[in-house]
Amino acid sequence: MTARPRGAPTKENFELAKVDVPEPGEGEVLVRNTHMSVDPYMRGRMNAGPSYAPPFEVGKALEGGAVGIVEQSRDANLPIGSRVLSSLGWRDYAVAPGKVFRKIDTALAAPSAYLGVLGMPGFTAWVGLFVIDDVKAGEVVLISSAAGAVGNVAGQLAKRRGARVIGATRSAESARMIDEKLHFDDTIVLREGEVLEQLRAAAPDGIDFYFENVGGELLEAALATLRPFGRISACGMIANYNNPVPGPRNLFLVTPKRLKIQGYIVSDHNKRFDDFVHDVAPAVASGEIVGLETLIEGLENAPDALLSLFAPGRHVGKLVVAII
């Protein structure tokens, strides 16, 4: 990152820098990244102000999830050739103590899955459904950004639990993709001014739970259709990251409907990560859960990929940059 953005970031906020790669010291490893994660929360970390993760530093590489191969090792636990996950982000090579890497099992799932369905996005979905809330079989669940990195997993996890799942997405292409690959019970395509109408048609008796990822008109429609004692888990309102807009006009419904809105950040729950993997990895390995992803090739294309997150409908599933 060369400078903090004002409003929406542009390509001028980024630069591809060549630096020398140091030799690994005692206990350290050299990892060549093969896949890097591109996530909406990175936008928040480009600002200087306090957010839920420390701001990125100007003049340094962006941090974030990355998967790679150990090429030099001075840590006996991580022999050369080990596949590892780190949060060291947007770089070809990383040298760091072995303990900051986590070994991954590429026999179970492809390396990129550890950035998506079995990584932070999948964990975010799982926490919102089953730690922050306790979504149950038979409930009606609305998933925002249903074709997105978190949403596609959230919908599949809720469905696996026995809920009736309605996915909301912004484009007909995404909706078709959801229908073909994810088999939700219903899908709505968000068209301005018609969102509530579509949701009412998809859930004539209302919804019990809303997995909130976008804010805006869908949140307003969710508040309108939530049944008494309904719940919202909010892991983000992407519509508001760059430009805050007025909130829902019907927020007052929280009282008569006794709604609960709970915001959360997945990293607060890291101690549950192994429980998540234990629960979800077998379903990924068996193909019961299919993590949607879009691969973009080349480190130099990572800034464009991040910017595209805020122009919805241009990719499906988890956005991953393959460096190979």
Place this chain on the structure above:
Amino acid sequence: MTARPRGAPTKENFELAKVDVPEPGEGEVLVRNTHMSVDPYMRGRMNAGPSYAPPFEVGKALEGGAVGIVEQSRDANLPIGSRVLSSLGWRDYAVAPGKVFRKIDTALAAPSAYLGVLGMPGFTAWVGLFVIDDVKAGEVVLISSAAGAVGNVAGQLAKRRGARVIGATRSAESARMIDEKLHFDDTIVLREGEVLEQLRAAAPDGIDFYFENVGGELLEAALATLRPFGRISACGMIANYNNPVPGPRNLFLVTPKRLKIQGYIVSDHNKRFDDFVHDVAPAVASGEIVGLETLIEGLENAPDALLSLFAPGRHVGKLVVAII
């Protein structure tokens, strides 16, 4: 009520009707009301649509809290002269089975207190602080409508628990009343465009809990100043009862701050009413907690009193119509 209002109710929605008072049957009593409650939630019940209490019926007396004296009795548990509480509402006389009345102890507190600090409003405050949430000593607590029926008790209860209490109110007169009678730690007077600034001055390190009763600009300021893991108990957003307005522009903060917003309706918690009385009545009897109230005389003035609830600043504390 003669007709359901469209938008804000007017005096034309009400009528003073004379009806014959029946003789009490077996197990029934005749009660002459001395005090009647006037509450914001009554506005919602004037609408036809589903709310958290059934709609009032056109052509019938409004229901609501009332305190009275038993004048005829065919229920051995309620001898003539007993002071009783009911929810039979806006009428001089009520005839009903004894079991729908609750005996009150006027040695402990004045009859009108059972409509306020020891009645539904006080119970609403207690539930929002200690059932929906668990406000603790040392926390910073913001109370909306701090001079109102619920807010004045909420602030006093939070203070008694050891919290630092900031009251928010709409007029300098109410603020002066709070300072003189309630001894909160700080009071802010809501002036458009300056709410956040004032709240930041009163709570430079932020707030932990917001007792939400109004919505609008104060809710937005509360979201901006809530500390991580802050909580909101919402028993109403009176600003939106007649005219829904856009919600807070910063609702997305629920995620980075991990905020919880929980709406509630006090009647869901009626089984805790005795716990509430047990906790609060001694403090009322001793004068440690002083329920603010405004008395208006005459059943015929009840509609004006209800309408005045939506023109803030015109009364303080619990609004009670004395029929005597």
